[in-house]
Amino acid sequence: MPEKSANVAVLLLCFFLCIFSLGEASGEEKEPEYWSSTFYGLSWELSGSFGGRPAVLESAQIDALSLAATYGSADLFRPVPLRLRAGLGWWKARPFMVSAGMEIALLELLSPAHTRMTGLYAFADVHMRISTTGIRFSFEPSARILIPLHGMGGIALGVGYDTDIGLTWHIENMNGVYPLK
């Protein structure tokens, strides 16, 4: 079963990467702008699971404190920008985690400085958890809502479902910018 989940995860990641490549190739020529069309993001995220009992918050446990980098292009699917993301995470007595995936900005409002302000995001991540007992792969679709709190973004709250650990929660200090040229 875990092997099947890993295969599905890899296939989904390949699918999104293909879409990303096709979109990039079909991008139209545009007028030069004051801000770069390349998006860069850097976020800290505390994530965990509900221990199999989503109704009981007391059962929530921390899985990892992660640092994730995001990269994307404004020219790619302008209505719903797709971005690549990758990160590393760790927490005491938990497996070391390496993640890679996609961020889809379903609804996004940028600040006048072209930074993240608020939005609704869908994530699709593949996680590799490394521990002394071995390596486990999982796939996690999740959603975030970004609450604007500072000049570069804010706090994002989210939930998801990890094929390995079940229902998950996320609290993320989400930063992102189209840099000034």
Next chain:
Amino acid sequence: MVLLLAIGLPLLLGSCATTFSAGNGKLSYGSMGGTSRGSFKNTASAISIISPLLFPITKPNENLDDLIDPELAAKGANAAENIEIRYGFDLFGLLISSVTGGILNWGYVSVSGNAISK
């Protein structure tokens, strides 16, 4: 509730826009005319705690003349037209904001335009 507002309001303001002005009252609008001396561009760091509206450390946005005057002087000009003012961040600013949890903002104010000699 008051505590929530005291914490939340400044943080929300952190995501708002800022104001732009000149310290010498020369920021104007109108048809210039005169001899073109070429284009100019100048940039300064806009550093603040939480928001430029709350705890600004540097205020280039309120002293745009400090960015424009040296450029005009260098070109032998005394006026400017087609002025464009931009506020934004770069990757260093992204790193600073990420490390400090958004408390410290390190952005840039950039002014460009055409220098005119009248």
